[in-house]
Amino acid sequence: MKKLRVGSVLLAGIVAAGAAWAHGGATGIVKERMDAMSDIGGQMKAVGRMLRAGSYDPALVSSAGATIAGHAGKTLVDLFPEGSLEAPTEASPAIWTDRAKFRAYSDELQEAARAMKQLADRGADMQEVAGAFASLGGTCKTCHEAFRIKK
Ligand code: HEC
Numbered sequence: 001m002k003k004l005r006v007g008s009v010l011l012a013g014i015v016a017a018g019a020a021w022a023h024g025g026a027t028g029i030v031k032e033r034m035d036a037m038s039d040i041g042g043q044m045k046a047v048g049r050m051l052r053a054g055s056y057d058p059a060l061v062s063s064a065g066a067t068i069a070g071h072a073g074k075t076l077v078d079l080f081p082e083g084s085l086e087a088p089t090e091a092s093p094a095i096w097t098d099r100a101k102f103r104a105y106s107d108e109l110q111e112a113a114r115a116m117k118q119l120a121d122r123g124a125d126m127q128e129v130a131g132a133f134a135s136l137g138g139t140c141k142t143c144h145e146a147f148r149i150k151k
Pocket of ligand 1: 023030033034035037038040041044068076088089090091092102103105106109136137139140141143144147148
């Protein structure tokens with residue numbers, strides 16, 4: 001089997017990033033978007049684990065890509081109504097002062113998730129899918145750095 005060239009460090013980082021999140025006490029729209037993000041995180045973890053194990057499963061990649069894309073774009077933006085900063089949210093107020101950028105990042109998440117799904121559906125090999133997975137992971141990081149306050 002061809003060796004995975006996508007940095008295993010990056011893969012490990014993505015998996016770790018989703019490992020420890022807690023949103024105890026959240027209610028309403030804050031809970032809804034934390035649940036959506038947790039689902040996204042869980043999908044990423046599953047794909048990351050599969051890639052690291054080297055046991056390529058295109059159906060898993062396809063369904064993870066579809067699920068993540070379904071949470072992204074406008075659907076995600078709508079989970080952030082103006083001023084919804086109730087504890088224990090980690091959302092940054094910058095989301096509402098820089099709405100266009102936030103929307104663009106949410107669209108990038110959706111496009112990257114669809115791209116990964118399409119590769120898997122087209123019968124791409126694991127190497128290509130790993131590349132798409134890394135790009136997808138990059139969209140998480142970009143948005144979190146700009147719009148998520150780590151508590
Ligand atoms: C468009 C911006 C954006 C993108 C893209 C994005 N996130 Fe998030 N994410 C956020 C924000 C903002 C929060 C904080 C939400 C809150 O606490 O109200 C968050 C929170 C989270 C959380 C914590 C949820 C919780 O229960 O507290 C996880 C896990 C997460 N994101 C995973 C991911 C993963 C994995 C990706 C990429 C596949 C991703 N996110 C892409 C903006 C984004």
